[in-house]
Amino acid sequence: MTVARTNPVGSSLEPRHALPFGIACRYRHSNVRQRTEPWANPGRVAFNGWTVRVYTVLITDDDPDVLSVLAAILRAPGYTVVTATDGYDAIRILADRHIDLLLTDLRMPGLDGQQLVIQAKVMRPYLRVVYMTGFKEAAATVSGRLVQKPIRAADLIKTIRQEMSAA
Secondary structure, X not given: OEEOOOOOOOOEEOOEEEOOOOEEEEEEOOOOOOOOOOOOXXXXXXXXXXXXXXXXXXXXXXXXXXXXXXXXXXXXXXXXXXXXXXXXXXXXXXXXXXXXXXXXXXXXXXXXXXXXXXXXXXXXXXXXXXXXXXXXXXXXXXXXXXXXXXXXXXXXXXHHHHXXXXX
């Protein structure tokens, strides 16, 4: 999909192309200075004159093996991945970084997945959330998108794309 846009200010804004994980847009303006702070332009990467929207996913699970596998699955299509080993660590990361989507396990010691989402939504009301669990009885208590463990890579990527594209 290609959409041509014009900018009323006189800057050159070339056609945008949909990518599997975001939108690319070439924008050049002589008066615009790039800021180097990581929070100045969250989720955007400049590449060869193009600005690409890259979504950042925070994965929270108490099993380090699951974290590493899920991180590898989500890095393959181009997502930026941050991991947390418990709910408290995830809250600290949410306070410090821009996160587009939270992928959290429901059952964790300490702050579980549902309690984490309640706290995260207080901090970031528009945060997208996908739950994951290996317990069928826990799935009935969730209102939102849920991925059952064991997780297939294609199903996980499809679910995250659906959640990110939901209005």
